[in-house]
Amino acid sequence: MRMQVGNPRVGKSKAIRKMMAGLNKKKLIFDFNEDFPDIKGVCADLENYHPLIDELSLNEVKILNAGYLQSSRCLYRKAEDIYRETGLEYLPNIIQDSIERLSSSLDDRWGEPEYARQLTERIPKRNLQKQKSLNHIIELLEEHDTVIVKSKNIHSDHLRAMMYLVLYKVSQRSDLDVKIIADEISTLFFKGNIRLLFEVIDPKSLDIVMSCNRPSNIPKAMKNYVDTWALFRNTDKSEVRYLQNHFDIGKEVDFANIPVGKFEINK
Numbered sequence: 001m002r003m004q005v006g007n008p009r010v011g012k013s014k015a016i017r018k019m020m021a022g023l024n025k026k027k028l029i030f031d032f033n034e035d036f037p038d039i040k041g042v043c044a045d046l047e048n049y050h051p052l053i054d055e056l057s058l059n060e061v062k063i064l065n066a067g068y069l070q071s072s073r074c075l076y077r078k079a080e081d082i083y084r085e086t087g088l089e090y091l092p093n094i095i096q097d098s099i100e101r102l103s104s105s106l107d108d109r110w111g112e113p114e115y116a117r118q119l120t121e122r123i124p125k126r127n128l129q130k131q132k133s134l135n136h137i138i139e140l141l142e143e144h145d146t147v148i149v150k151s152k153n154i155h156s157d158h159l160r161a162m163m164y165l166v167l168y169k170v171s172q173r174s175d176l177d178v179k180i181i182a183d184e185i186s187t188l189f190f191k192g193n194i195r196l197l198f199e200v201i202d203p204k205s206l207d208i209v210m211s212c213n214r215p216s217n218i219p220k221a222m223k224n225y226v227d228t229w230a231l232f233r234n235t236d237k238s239e240v241r242y243l244q245n246h247f248d249i250g251k252e253v254d255f256a257n258i259p260v261g262k263f264e265i266n267k
Contacts, residue, residue, distance in 0.1 A: 001208050001225050005212050006213070008213050013183055015230065026177060028179070029149065030163060032151050036148065044147055064165060066193040066196040075102070079097075102115055122161075134162065163185075167206060168201055171201045179207050179208075184212075215247070226247075229247075233255060
């Protein structure tokens with residue numbers, strides 16, 4: 001995983017464009033802010049997809065839990081009980097069944113009924129006639145060199161859960177050589193349960209580049225998963241100190257004087 005950090009408009013997106021120009025592999029671009037309008041590829045609008053159309057495995061439930069809830073594992077734990085009881089590997093309606101168990105829970109120590117309410121608000125009802133399985137995005141990757149994933153109006157929690165599930169599905173396809181671009185969506189990505197996410201996804205199975213303006217938004221747990229840091233100009237001394245103190249990165253770098261468009265690599 002490559003993490004690019006620096007002030008806004010110092011060349012992080014430009015560096016990614018140069019990287020993509022020389023790539024001889026498939027590209028999956030999460031472009032929720034229209035940062036790459038000139039990149040040619042097939043578009044997948046997440047408004048047209050829903051993660052609950054397919055029967056799900058326990059790992060997929062765990063991935064969705066990581067996207068919808070930042071700290072609690074309650075959705076995954078209730079689902080784990082149901083899989084154990086049924087003896088099945090894949091189940092339809094497992095999310096709704098797990099939420100119903102949370103709703104009726106009498107154990108207030110974990111606040112499970114409240115989590116059930118939150119999940120009910122965050123997971124929109126699906127329209128089977130219009131929406132498709134997220135597996136379709138993997139099919140697009142099989143057929144095309146570049147797939148651009150977009151979204152306009154999806155709530156951040158639901159958007160994060162779908163993004164996590166797409167990453168999981170890519171990680172399961174070792175036969176697909178894919179470069180994943182997640183430029184300037186770090187806040188969306190990091191507000192999920194990163195530790196839970198990477199219990200299921202091996203970060204080394206993903207060739208992913210991300211950009212971040214504020215190092216203080218990066219969870220400390222990411223220190224174990226970032227292989228390469230690309231350090232761009234940063235004039236915010238407190239953010240530089242956070243990066244140096246919490247990630248042990250760039251202690252000898254003069255961040256304020258890195259020219260715009262240039263960067264230093266730390267590994």
